[in-house]
Amino acid sequence: MAGGDVVVMTAEEFKEHVRANGIRKAAKEVDVVTTGTFGAMCSSGAYFNFGHADPPIKMSKVWLDGIPAYAGLAAVDAYLGATELDESNNMLHGGAHVIEDLVRGKAVRLRATALGTDCYPRKDIDTYISLKTVNQAVLFNVRNCYQNYAVATNSSSRTLYTYMGKLLPELGNATFSSAGEVSPLLNDPYYRSIGIGTRIFLGGAQGFVVWEGTQFNPGVPRTPDGVPKRPAGSIAVIGDLKQMSPEWIKGLTFTRYGASLGVGIGVPIPILDEEMAKSCAVTNNQIVTAVFDYSQPTRSRNVLREVTYAELRSGEIEVKGKKVPTSSLSSLYKARQISQILKNQIVKGEFALDRPVQNFSLDRVFRPLDVRSEREAM
Amino acid sequence: MKTKVVLNFSPEAVNNPITHSLIVKYHLLVNILRAEIDEIGGKMVLELSGKAEDIRKGIDYLKSSGVGVRPIKEGVRRDDDACTHCGMCVSICPTKALVLDLKTGKVTFDEEKCVACGVCIDACPPRAMEILI
Incomplete structure (x- = not known):
């Protein structure tokens, strides 16, 4: 599909269209549905190639505006993780903020040290870089765009500061992070059109899905329509940071947790058949997730209850007989903007749709980390 | 008054x-x-x-x-360029001065309802809220 006379609808428009015309008609009339999400995506980062200094250096420790970047990739490449922190400033500033500064066109201080070798004699450098000076600047996120996610609340007597935001005591509020019915993977529950090689909107540029996201876990319980009721799939994505925009790449701070990167992702879903149309017709009242008590310091927290995204979006849910106000951590406003931009680009022929080079495996399982002996690990 | x-x-x-x-x-x-x-x-x-x-x-x-x-002329102020309209603030605001409008998808800030308690300040991921006293 390469533009021209394709019929493209945003996810919300398509759901409305199905309500009015039914699945069969919608499947025939519509070619592509555009989805979008903008939220905190912690497992993000960027790698850079800085170019060679004279005399050259094989950097072993690297800091970008004081934030450590990983440099064990030979001479002048480094990976800056979004959640990496400058530990001297109360977890307010991290890799995510440096990535945003670069996208804004700012210059960033690069410091590096090295042991010095015969081929790379230099032992340190202190300079400035920007997206104009580096060879490559590539956003490479290993786990983004979760297909569904938990709802967090807090039954303890003190405020908790978490990656799910500020959780008030005594079930004072509940936060959720999925964009629900407009979120990409919730419209393609079995990853039929989203796979390795899928072209996507990433941070304002065009990027690609390169692999399943880490912790990919398709085997969770699903609704009769196949929509996962727990965090399931995710995607690893890549794109050229030099072409991204600060509107869609944003450094975030979660108090007493640290930094995270706000990333805008949009995925077009071709309506291949009626089944695909049915998947894209899913609405917030059909998407279920579970509420967990984040004051339980364990990886296997009890499910307090299941809720739909329609309930979450109503602004209040009931937990243990108490009315609990809800907050989203992902921006519906920006998700809608992304779906619209993607739709316009496809209609104008500026965004080509490709079939995945390879689909994700549905057999992946999500294993825990236990303290075990060498023998048990084998 | x-x-x-x-x-x-x-x-x-x-x-x-x-x-x-x-x-x-x-x-x-x-x-x-x-x-x-x-x-x-x-x-x-x-x-x-x-x-x-x-x-x-x-x-x-x-x-x-x-x-x-x-x-007080202004209690809490929002930097509209920094706000991403995620809505983290809406469930912690005790006076419902911050509300998510589902129609526009935007978080509205009603300064009349704001009592400058400041609970939204450190809860805002893009750090868009600031308290001026």
């Missing part, structure tokens, strides 16, 4: 039951938005409601009792 004021107390003034006087003598409705007291004195943010004349007299009384009084 209604007005919001910031009061600064010396340690001596801390012992004076000023809110009681504002209520009983000056017939004002007093809503305490913030109160902090330590060894070097205290600070309180009040919303005073009543007749304009009573509010003026009440403020004169505070000043004569050794309490520093200044009006």
Whole structure:
């Protein structure tokens, strides 16, 4: 599909269209549905190639505006993780903020040290870089765009500061992070059109899905329509940071947790058949997730209850007989903007749709980390 | 009418039951938005409601009792360029000054309802909220 006379609808428009015309008609009339999400995506980062200094250096420790970047990739490449922190400033500033500064066109201080070798004699450098000076600047996120996610609340007597935001005591509020019915993977529950090689909107540029996201876990319980009721799939994505925009790449701070990167992702879903149309017709009242008590310091927290995204979006849910106000951590406003931009680009022929080079495996399982002996690990 | 004021107390003034006087003598409705007291004195943010004349007299009384009084023009302010409209703030705002409008997808901020409690400040991931007292 390469533009021209394709019929493209945003996810919300398509759901409305199905309500009015039914699945069969919608499947025939519509070619592509555009989805979008903008939220905190912690497992993000960027790698850079800085170019060679004279005399050259094989950097072993690297800091970008004081934030450590990983440099064990030979001479002048480094990976800056979004959640990496400058530990001297109360977890307010991290890799995510440096990535945003670069996208804004700012210059960033690069410091590096090295042991010095015969081929790379230099032992340190202190300079400035920007997206104009580096060879490559590539956003490479290993786990983004979760297909569904938990709802967090807090039954303890003190405020908790978490990656799910500020959780008030005594079930004072509940936060959720999925964009629900407009979120990409919730419209393609079995990853039929989203796979390795899928072209996507990433941070304002065009990027690609390169692999399943880490912790990919398709085997969770699903609704009769196949929509996962727990965090399931995710995607690893890549794109050229030099072409991204600060509107869609944003450094975030979660108090007493640290930094995270706000990333805008949009995925077009071709309506291949009626089944695909049915998947894209899913609405917030059909998407279920579970509420967990984040004051339980364990990886296997009890499910307090299941809720739909329609309930979450109503602004209040009931937990243990108490009315609990809800907050989203992902921006519906920006998700809608992304779906619209993607739709316009496809209609104008500026965004080509490709079939995945390879689909994700549905057999992946999500294993825990236990303290075990060498023998048990084998 | 209604007005919001910031009061600064010396340690001596801390012992004076000023809110009681504002209520009983000056017939004002007093809503305490913030109160902090330590060894070097205290600070309180009040919303005073009543007749304009009573509010003026009440403020004169505070000043004569050794309490520093200044009006709040702006309590909490939002940087609209930084806000991503995620909605993290809406469930923690005790007065529902911050509300997600599902139609536009945007978080609206009603400054009239804001009592400058400040709970949204450190909860905002893009750090768009700022408190000015």
